[in-house]
Amino acid sequence: MNTSIEVEYWVIDTDGELTSPGALAEISDQTEREFVEPLFELKTPPCETIDELQRTFVVELDDVLSRARRVDKRLVPLGTPINSDEIERRPDERGRIQKEVVGENFDYAKYCAGTHIHVEKRNVTDQLNTLIALDAALALVNSSPYFQGERIASSARAYCYRKKSYEEFPKHGQLWHYVESVGEWHRRLENRYDEFKQAALEEGIDESEVEEHFSPDDVVWTPIRLREAMPTVEWRSPDAALPSQLLRLADELQSVMEQLHHTTVEIERDSDPRNTGHVTSDGISLPEFDTACDLAETAMHDGLDSTEVTRYLDRMGFSVDDYHPISTRIDGRQFVPKSDARDLRLEYASLLEEDVDRLVQSLEV
Template sequence: MSDAAGADESDGGSTADTGPMRRSVEVEYWVIDEDGRLTEPGGLVDASAGVEREFVEPLLEIKTTPCESTAELREELFDRMGRVLRRADELGKGLVPLATPLYDGEIPDLGSERARIQDRVVGDRFEYVRHCAGTHVHVEQLSGREIDQLNVLTALDPAIALVNSSPYFGHEPLAAGARTSLYRWMAYEHLPRQGKLWPYADDTEEWAKRLERRYEAFVTEGVVAGCDRDAVEACFTPESAAWTPVKLRAEFETVEWRSADAALPSQVVRLADELVRIVERLEDAELRVGGEPAGVEDETVVLPTFKTVRNLVEEAVRDGLASDAVGSYLERMGFDVDAYEPLSAELRGSGALTEAEARQMRIDYADRLDGDVRRRGRARSDQAVGRD
């Protein structure tokens, strides 16, 4: 997945001491033609700022700059989405907000040196990664509380259940959160520490040591797989060679939550808003790790043991919000669980798909995304009229 942060168009800032805690998002969407077949983005890349190719051919990434409020984030994301969708109408294309492409075959990549190395290191299992589209949320680092932020976002990893958007790998159902299963567990099975959720960290020095160990292991695996060491080291850094779902990003001075599936823009904005609001509590609250019961209170944020988090993540992947344990935990941590309607839950009863059914499903969900963005546009117009 792409390691470029949404801070590419402006300075990400260093602390939240002098204002709101800034946030940005990156969300990936599958591109289809009018018949529902996967296709390259083509001219969609030039439709707006913040739009880029991903490492596989039919995937497009749309990102925002760091924003000081949810309203600003929503405005920018929907504006960029609207520009891309208008260009898509002209070109006979659509964007699919599902975490997997419902495609029963290999997904070609763009042939970069970076992808070639990963392909050699991970082997045949790297094909699983090519079937994954996700959402990344960047939260501005709070000076002196960076590790606390990292640990809170680690504890919030079960929130993947709120936006699970595809149960499919190819045409077959796999789990409520198929992408997480593919990306974390199946792709990196023989390099589990590269892709799985890492335990809580004690301080930034420990985090840096973890990154360095994972980098050294990755470089070694690359050399063993027949890659040139200089080429591996030129393409990867300690920060970019680990695909753990929650990361301190020194380059952008953010904590990056890479856990969520691709989803409808309205779902992405809601999730980012709630993540930031929970993390912002660290400005005034004490953090306790391993306490019971876990939850967010007025003066304290209590995190469960990492073992508990890991168990809840497994339930979130397998059952999504159908798990009472996951739902009640997320409520205690501050999420409005009832406000979410994960797309994956709509698809879980569909069973195995034919190719024709998969193409139609892509078209249907591209229409859902288009409607999600258009509703936001109509709401803005209504607000403007009301001000007049």
């Protein structure tokens, strides 16, 4: 099954200050700048196996780090920059329209760095529903509990998107209910597009501008998306994290996605929330939607500190004990000043470089 990864990393200078990626974004077709100045994105092409995905991702990232060393820049695997000066959005008409429609809260997104995992479309309805049920797996790689120094959730990034950026447009940024068909999903997208267009018109934005920069396929931030152009089902909830963590997550997620094509997928009814959801050789059982939402909410707030979440993810096929989220390592304070945030960015830039070195060595064995 073809699988690919997109990950955003903060770019810093040798003092730990956020800076532009510059030439790092021009290394290959897989590297590019993001919508805010200090973010860099690395994308892999679709890979048929996890081994191929790992090799492609690691080789490309190693090339980026080599270039970064030559220009005194480093990459940071954190979901937010912990605490920083104001981050500027790059000039962009799409972003301008979103800001006018969504409002000031849209600025929360400027402080977020995440990971998107794409899996090849097959049994799409089952894939959508299973990814919705698995959204709590974001807890496995939570990498920053802080937004502008304040401790807000184990995944501050998920909190910023779901509770702040799209607070006034919850259907554009929250988990969607399970679906009966792909057609139902597309109808929801059309409805969200119409809602956004109407809100834009009320803000005085020309309809032609909205239609030029948005479509039903890309008007929402929902954690699960169908991508027609690629074509894939995309899971967008995880934070940016260490490469080894993301590769492990992609591997285990792909295993579940592969299994659902060879078994039955059912949604449990009236099940005990403490023991719901299973991935076994006999089939895949998904919790009721409200339970899946509660688990995702707990994963966002408490991460792997929640016994309920860890037991659920274990039942759903994840080797929870193999994950050591960055958030659990740096959590514990209610406020982190900018000077300490710079030190944390430098520390985790070093850990990312060491992580990639180990992954490169494993490729050579």
